[in-house]
Amino acid sequence: MPQVYERVALIGLGLIASSMFWAMKRGGLAGEVVGYARSAETRETAREIGLCDRVCDTLAEAVEDADLVVLCIPVGVMGAVAAQIAPHLKAGATISDVGSVKADVIAQVAPHLPDNVHFVPAHPLAGTEHSGPASGFAELFDNRWLLIVPTEGTDPAATAQLRALWEGMGANVEEMDAEHHDLVLAVTSHAPHLIAYTMVGVADDLRRVTDTEVIKYSAAGFRDFTRIAASDPTMWRDVFLSNKEATLEILGRFTEELFALQRAIRQGDGDHLHDYFTRTRAIRRGIIEAGQDTDAPDFGRGGERSK
Ligand SMILES: NC(=O)c1ccc[n+]([C@@H]2O[C@H](COP(=O)([O-])OP(=O)(O)OC[C@H]3O[C@@H](n4cnc5c(N)ncnc54)[C@H](O)[C@@H]3O)[C@@H](O)[C@H]2O)c1
Numbered sequence: 001m002p003q004v005y006e007r008v009a010l011i012g013l014g015l016i017a018s019s020m021f022w023a024m025k026r027g028g029l030a031g032e033v034v035g036y037a038r039s040a041e042t043r044e045t046a047r048e049i050g051l052c053d054r055v056c057d058t059l060a061e062a063v064e065d066a067d068l069v070v071l072c073i074p075v076g077v078m079g080a081v082a083a084q085i086a087p088h089l090k091a092g093a094t095i096s097d098v099g100s101v102k103a104d105v106i107a108q109v110a111p112h113l114p115d116n117v118h119f120v121p122a123h124p125l126a127g128t129e130h131s132g133p134a135s136g137f138a139e140l141f142d143n144r145w146l147l148i149v150p151t152e153g154t155d156p157a158a159t160a161q162l163r164a165l166w167e168g169m170g171a172n173v174e175e176m177d178a179e180h181h182d183l184v185l186a187v188t189s190h191a192p193h194l195i196a197y198t199m200v201g202v203a204d205d206l207r208r209v210t211d212t213e214v215i216k217y218s219a220a221g222f223r224d225f226t227r228i229a230a231s232d233p234t235m236w237r238d239v240f241l242s243n244k245e246a247t248l249e250i251l252g253r254f255t256e257e258l259f260a261l262q263r264a265i266r267q268g269d270g271d272h273l274h275d276y277f278t279r280t281r282a283i284r285r286g287i288i289e290a291g292q293d294t295d296a297p298d299f300g301r302g303g304e305r306s307k
């Protein structure tokens with residue numbers, strides 16, 4: 001695979017940045033990858049495990065001379081970090097991010113960037129419940145979606161170059177506008193995480209009250225919830241505060257459906273329950289019959305997976 005950028009700077013050395021580093025190395029996609037982490041402890045770990053060709057102690061040192069700077073930090077601090085790096089960016093550089101929310105991140109970051117750089121926001125639809133510099137792996141983005149969310153005036157050549165990088169890291173790339181992205185992700189990722197956090201919290205409260213062994217004897221369905229509910233608290237606090245409107249919209253709809261199911265159970269309305277579960281089963285079967293990985297929905301835009 002040919003080199004796509006001469007020098008890449010990764011800001012924040014957690015799950016996504018470390019996976020990007022290993023994926024770029026696997027594909028020979030960057031000449032040099034430098035990294036910056038806020039805490040000395042993370043920088044030390046990064047140096048120990050060989051994460052990044054060079055680990056920098058300051059933001060300024062990391063971004064100067066970088067052809068691509070990727071913000072791999074929680075969405076709540078994107079604006080503050082953009083303000084700090086802005087004076088040190090190289091003319092012509094591309095600035096991107098991997099944040100789980102797009103409209104708010106664009107609103108935070110764009111005003112700080114000088115006119116002589118390109119801003120190309122992006123979001124990989126791939127992750128795990130783990131975080132930190134040692135949690136990344138080269139295969140994380142293989143055959144997963146990467147959504148590029150161009151802003152007004154985003155340079156097509158800069159977008160094409162970023163697309164080539166993500167394709168080189170194994171992802172299938174599509175473009176989407178920020179508002180649509182945030183609504184889709186509220187349905188497919190943000191609300192499900194909040195529901196998982198709630199379910200695990202309820203089970204834990206129940207365990208404390210009754211002293212039964214809810215956690216110990218948890219069945220497979222609940223275990224899946226506990227995996228999701230183990231995700232990083234800072235990242236998810238920021239996601240909900242940042243994608244407030246779309247998440248509240250979806251949670252409102254969710255609550256209405258939940259009340260309807262609650263009423264059906266109370267009234268012994270088996271037909272309602274059966275019809276509902278038949279409809280949801282058909283959705284999953286439809287996805288499988290269409291030959292799509294359930295991890296990579298098509299977002300109703302006719303997008304075909306290229307691999
Ligand atoms: N984890 C996932 O499943 C996933 C998937 C796709 C996108 N994302 C997005 O990617 C971004 C990074 O997530 P992650 O999972 O790699 O998180 P992580 O917790 O593994 O890493 C985040 C890193 O950012 C650093 N950081 C926090 N505040 C900072 C600041 N003010 N200045 C500099 N560094 C700071 C942390 O110290 C940490 O090293 C987030 O915006 C998240 O929404 C996460």
Ligand SMILES: O=C(O)C(=O)C[C@]1(C(=O)O)C=C[C@@H](O)C=C1
Pocket residue numbers: 099100124125126127128129188189190228231
């Ligand atoms: O697989 C997981 O553990 C994830 O939570 C990954 C997941 C998701 O919800 O699918 C989480 C947040 C993202 O922004 C993208 C992907």
